[in-house]
Amino acid sequence: MERTIYADGLSRDEVEDSLKLFDAHDIVVRNGRSWKCPVYVQRTPPCRDACPSSEDIRGYLTNIAQADYFGKGMEQVLDEAWHTITDKNPLPAVHGRICPHPCETGCNRKHKEDGAVAINNMERFIGDHGLKRNLQLKRISDEAKGKKVAVIGSGPSGLSAAYQMARRGYQVTMFESFEKAGGMLRYGIPNYRLPEAVLDGEIQKILDLGVELKCNTKIGVDISFEKIREDYDAVYLAMGAHKGANMGVDGEDSANVFTAASFLNRVNSGAQVDIGRRVVVVGGGDSAVDAARVSLRMHQLMEDEKHHLDANDEAKIEAAVEEEIATEETVSNKAMVDAARASKRKSKYSEVIMLYRRTREEMPAISHDVDDALTEGVRIEYLVAPVGFETDGGRATAIKCIRMALGEPDKSGRRRPVPIEGSEFSVAVDTVLVGIGQTPDLAGGLEALANKWGWVDANNVQATSQQGIFAGGDVLGLGISTKAVGQGRIAARAMDAYLTGKEYRKPNMGTPVKVTDLRLDYYKPAARNEEGQIDLDDAITGFGEIKQTISTQQAINEASRCLSCGLCNVCDQCRVYCPQETIHRDKKRPKGTVMFTDYTGCTGCHVCFEACPTGYIQMGMGF
Numbered sequence: 001m002e003r004t005i006y007a008d009g010l011s012r013d014e015v016e017d018s019l020k021l022f023d024a025h026d027i028v029v030r031n032g033r034s035w036k037c038p039v040y041v042q043r044t045p046p047c048r049d050a051c052p053s054s055e056d057i058r059g060y061l062t063n064i065a066q067a068d069y070f071g072k073g074m075e076q077v078l079d080e081a082w083h084t085i086t087d088k089n090p091l092p093a094v095h096g097r098i099c100p101h102p103c104e105t106g107c108n109r110k111h112k113e114d115g116a117v118a119i120n121n122m123e124r125f126i127g128d129h130g131l132k133r134n135l136q137l138k139r140i141s142d143e144a145k146g147k148k149v150a151v152i153g154s155g156p157s158g159l160s161a162a163y164q165m166a167r168r169g170y171q172v173t174m175f176e177s178f179e180k181a182g183g184m185l186r187y188g189i190p191n192y193r194l195p196e197a198v199l200d201g202e203i204q205k206i207l208d209l210g211v212e213l214k215c216n217t218k219i220g221v222d223i224s225f226e227k228i229r230e231d232y233d234a235v236y237l238a239m240g241a242h243k244g245a246n247m248g249v250d251g252e253d254s255a256n257v258f259t260a261a262s263f264l265n266r267v268n269s270g271a272q273v274d275i276g277r278r279v280v281v282v283g284g285g286d287s288a289v290d291a292a293r294v295s296l297r298m299h300q301l302m303e304d305e306k307h308h309l310d311a312n313d314e315a316k317i318e319a320a321v322e323e324e325i326a327t328e329e330t331v332s333n334k335a336m337v338d339a340a341r342a343s344k345r346k347s348k349y350s351e352v353i354m355l356y357r358r359t360r361e362e363m364p365a366i367s368h369d370v371d372d373a374l375t376e377g378v379r380i381e382y383l384v385a386p387v388g389f390e391t392d393g394g395r396a397t398a399i400k401c402i403r404m405a406l407g408e409p410d411k412s413g414r415r416r417p418v419p420i421e422g423s424e425f426s427v428a429v430d431t432v433l434v435g436i437g438q439t440p441d442l443a444g445g446l447e448a449l450a451n452k453w454g455w456v457d458a459n460n461v462q463a464t465s466q467q468g469i470f471a472g473g474d475v476l477g478l479g480i481s482t483k484a485v486g487q488g489r490i491a492a493r494a495m496d497a498y499l500t501g502k503e504y505r506k507p508n509m510g511t512p513v514k515v516t517d518l519r520l521d522y523y524k525p526a527a528r529n530e531e532g533q534i535d536l537d538d539a540i541t542g543f544g545e546i547k548q549t550i551s552t553q554q555a556i557n558e559a560s561r562c563l564s565c566g567l568c569n570v571c572d573q574c575r576v577y578c579p580q581e582t583i584h585r586d587k588k589r590p591k592g593t594v595m596f597t598d599y600t601g602c603t604g605c606h607v608c609f610e611a612c613p614t615g616y617i618q619m620g621m622g623f
Helices: 012-019 046-050 057-065 074-086 092-098 102-106 119-132 156-166 196-207 225-231 260-268 286-307 311-327 334-349 367-376 481-499 552-559 573-577 607-611
Strands: 036-040 148-152 171-175 212-214 234-237 257-259 278-282 351-356 379-382 384-392 395-409 415-419 425-428 431-434 469-471 583-585 595-597 617-621
Touching: 036 595, 046 057, 046 102, 057 074, 057 119, 057 552, 074 092, 074 119, 074 552, 092 119, 092 196, 092 481, 102 119, 119 196, 119 552, 148 156, 148 225, 156 171, 156 196, 156 234, 156 481, 234 481, 257 260, 260 286, 260 431, 278 286, 286 351, 286 367, 286 431, 351 384, 367 379, 469 481, 573 583, 573 607, 607 617
Parallel strands: 148 171, 148 234, 171 212, 234 469, 257 431, 278 351, 278 431, 351 379
Antiparallel strands: 036 617, 384 395, 395 415, 395 425, 583 595
C-alpha cells in the first residue's frame, strides 16, 4: 500500500534520492517519537558539500575501503574511483596537486585527534592511477546532438565545460590565445607543483572525446566574437584573468618591474628572464608565493651556470652554512633547522623577499605553500606596503615602503592595514614582481559583457545577460581551480538545457551531516597517510616535482579512515545490537542498502539508530 513519506530534519530531495534505492515496502518514515522504525536515508557528506566541483568523495573512498567486503579487486575499485571523480572533474591528477582542498576543512574526521581524511592525497593517487592505466573519460550519450558549442579559453573552467558538452554529444571547439591549452594551470603554476606531463595527459583525454582545440587564436585579432556567435549555437566564456594588477605608484613602469602573472607566464613558456641577485615580491596570494619560489630556483640555476661551482666550492659553502648555524641557538625542530640551512645557503647566492601589508594570519595564499616557501629560504616581511620606487635610467633601484598596523576589518573580513607615520624605508632591488591580483582582458568584442569593475556577470547556472552566452572561472572573479571546474560543469548542464529547450535548475544538495550526527567514539584512531617530499637541497636547485604520490597501501589505509558520513559503512552495528533481530543484511543489494529492516518485527526501540556511527539511520513512525 502507498505511504506518505516524511523525515526529521531532511529535505524532500534527500528523501526522494534515498527512495530510489529501495522498494516501497522498505521505507517507513514520519514525524513523531513513539513507535518509530528505522529508515535508511543517504545524506550529503560535508566533504562533498565543501567541494566546489561536487565530487562524490565519500563514494569513491568507501568503495576502496569496502573492496574486500564486496569481493572487488583493487584495480577494479581504483578504476571505478577514477570514473567517479571524472564524472564531475576531468582533472583529478592536476587537482590532487594544486587544490587547497576545502573538502578536508569540511571533513568531520577533523574533530578527532588524528585529523581530516587526506582527500587531496587520495585524489592525486587516483588521478595518477588513471594516467598510468590510460583510462578514458566516459560519454553520457553516443548520439550526436547536431549543435556546435564554442568555449573561449582552455583553463580549468573551459576544459570542464568542453568535456561535459562533448560527452553529451555536442560538437565543441575551444579557442585558446596561448600556444598550448591549460590557461593558468600551464602558464601560472610552476612545474615543481604541477608537472607539464600530468597536465598534458589529462587534457589529452578531453581532446580524445572529439573536442577541437584552436591555439594561438585571440578573440578580436584572429577571429571576431561576432563571428563566433554566428557560427555556434552556444558560447562559454572562460578566458580567465591573466592580466596582473598594478599598484598605481610612481616608478612602477620601470623595466625591471613585472607582474607575478606575466613573470610566471614567461618562465613557464621557457623564456629567459634575468632577475639579478635580489628579488622583491609584493603580495601575499598564491601567485606571489609561486613567483618567490620560482625566483629562488632561477637564482640557483643562474649561479650554477655563471660560476660552475666545483665540489670544493660547494663543500666550502656547505661548511660555512653549518658553522653559522652551529654558532646560533640550538633548534630542535627539524623543519626549523632545514629552514635555517636553506636561508643561510641561499643568502650565499641571492635573496628573495616578499612584502605583505598584513600578517601571516591574513595571507590568502595556500598555507602549506607559504610554509614551503619559508623552508626553502624566502624571507617574508609582514605589515609592509610599497609606496613607490627609486629609479635610475628607467630601472628601479629600490622599492620605497612604509610599515603598517592592522585596523578595523574591511569588506573581506580581514583587518584593514593602516600606514604608520614616519616608518618609511627602502629596500634595494634588482627585480620586483607584483602579485597583488589579476583581472580579465576583455577585448575584441567582449567589452560589452564587462561590468563596471571589468569582470563578467553570470547567474547561478552560469548564464550571462546575453542569450546563449554563458561564463565561468576567473573571468567572473578570482577563485580556486576546482570552483572553475564546477562552474564549467554547471554551465554545460545549463547549455544542454538551453539547446534542447528545457529548463535547468541546480540540484538541492541538502543539509550536510554534522559531527553531532555521528558516533565519533566508534572510529579507532588512525594516522593520516601523508605524501612524501624530495630533499630540500634537490627542491631548490631545479623545477622537478617536490611532492610525491602516496603508495597503493597508503591509499587503502587512507580510504579506510573515511567516516562514511550519512551512508552505511557495513559496520554491522545495527544488526548486532537489534534486540528483535529484525535487521538483516544482503551483500547482493546495492551499496548503501545492504542493511534492511523487517518492519513486521520492529518495535521502534531506537537501538539501531543509537548504534549507527555514520548518521545513516533515521527514525520514522511505524504503521
